[in-house]
Amino acid sequence: MIFTSIIAMTAVVFLSRYIFLEPRLPVKLNVKAQRLLSYSSPAVLTAIWAPIVFVHDEQLALSLNNPYLIAAILAALVAWKTNNVIATTVISMGCFFILNTVIN
Structure with a gap:
């Protein structure tokens, strides 16, 4: 089946x-x-990343102790300023890994 x-x-x-x-x-x-x-691609991508960034332990996580949120904000700023996918990916992932290590 x-x-x-x-x-x-x-x-x-x-x-x-x-x-x-x-x-x-x-x-x-x-x-x-x-x-x-x-509009389907942005909608699907938002449906994928929004729960990862904003929801932890089945609760809304909007604090500065959320490395996903900080890295997502940084990624949005870098993407807006540079229009460079590689720079956005590398900088935001580096920020996330550092924050995830420090916070957790």
Whole structure:
């Protein structure tokens, strides 16, 4: 049963992507649908990182003892100022590892 579910989910994901990525297929989205879908990536990424940064032990963690929050704020500032993905990643990860070692 589990194997069948995995195969079915794989087929659904592959086909849903193949329909839109294969240039020879005559499926085209209108401008409104394309604009609507442009918001999906930021929404999914926010749904992934927000609980990691803001929730610890099933409680909202908005204190300066939260290394995730401090590193996320630093990452946002570095990304805003530098527009450099590598610098943002290295600086924020370094800050997080240092803070996580000191605080914990």
